[in-house]
Amino acid sequence: MGTTRTAWHVLLVALLSQRGSRRFEVRSEVPLSAEPLRADYLLLRKSAESSEPAGTLRRLWDLLPSEAIVEFKSIGRPYRRRNLDRLLSYLHLYFADNPERIEQRSDLCGVLLVPSRTRSLDADVAALGLEWDDLGDGYWRLRGAAFALVVAEIDPVAEAEDDDLLRLFGHGEARTREARRWLAQQLGAEEMAMEIQDLEGFDEVVRKLLATLPPEQVLAAYTPEQVLAAYTPEQVLAAYTPEQVLAAYAPEQRVAGLPPEQRVAGLPPEQRVAGLPPEQVLLALPDDALRALSDAYLETLSAETRAAIRARIGR
Incomplete structure (x- = not known):
């Protein structure tokens, strides 16, 4: 429905399908009208109820009627002004186009999944004249619209429910091997990798995976x-x-590569000449000191040292 799908959207539908309530079927990129508009997800309550508890967003499923339209705002593509209006428009269009399936408005609701509440979301809620009902642990209900609206903040929900996989979709970092293995499995599946590698947000997904690995494991994949x-x-x-x-x-x-003066800079004189033979120590003296040496003393030196000194002092 006009929104940009990211790699996180594909991964989230995998999470909802694998670990969501078995009472619901999860469909992705569902056309809601004759116009090219698509909601992120449509949740359809199954006719056969399941007693198996949900593994993620555990409190959400009991808040839903028979069908729910879900919009997900990721870290890379966060909530923007009027996104709530868009969700409401989806609900109205879907309700209008499916009278045989949805008999009354209470059979349909909207769900907004966000990493956390933002100023732009709060501003839209106020502009639409809606009111927040705090359901606790990151779940909210918005009152005042034609359809029921549920907002789930991923960050506090993941903490309250200790859902390490859900943390991947918010600002938090995964803490368990299970989350690391799950994300690696999704990226390792050929069909999944082909579907998301060219989507916006793929680099962010890879960074999330790398952040779950110890540095030595990351570096082991590369040469020095x-x-x-x-x-x-x-x-x-x-x-x-x-x-x-x-x-x-x-x-x-x-x-x-250092010039001689830099090599000895900072050393006291005795350290600069330490270990040198006496005649080489003489060559380290300034020219004025060499001129004070007598010719008789110079004759006691080796021919090579004597020639070097005479060349410097000119005699």
Whole structure:
């Protein structure tokens, strides 16, 4: 119905189908009229009731009549102004086009799934003259519309019901191996992967999966060269102390490329010449000190050292 489907929409219908109430059939991308308008999901109560409890959005199902139109607003595509008007229009169109199935307005309701309430949603509720009824644990009923409206905030619902899979669809991070395995299974299914990999939000889904994995498992999929190639040298070095960086190199590698004055900068004189033979220590002296040496002393030095000193002092 004119909304943009994301990868999270596809994953959510998998969650609702697998772990939702067995009393309902979950359909996705349902045409509601002759016009090219589509709701995110349509929930149809089955004729045969099931005693099996729902595994996700556990309190929602008992709030629903025989049919419900569901709009889902994800992290990547959050609630925008007038989205509630759109949901109401879907309800009116569907009610008008299905008189044989829906005898009265109370047989149909709208459900809005959002990560959390926002200012834009609150503003639309006020503009439509609706009122909030707090049902607790992230569930709300909106009073004053022609059809019953239920709002479920994913973040508080997931916490109240400790639903780790539902956390994936909100701002929270999955905490259990079950959630990590479920998301990996969905992405690993060839049919699912082909359906969502080109949709808006797919990168966000992958980031969610990576966030559930320990860093060593993520890095194990890459060579060191691939990991480093993803960062600038400054970003790589920022993860280490100067001591850790230097410890990775041999002494000659640490000073390679530095001019002599930088190599010895900061060292006291005795450290600069430590370990040098006496004649090399002489060559480290300034020219004025070398000029003070007598010719007789210079004759005691090796020919190579003597030539180097005479070249510097000009005698």
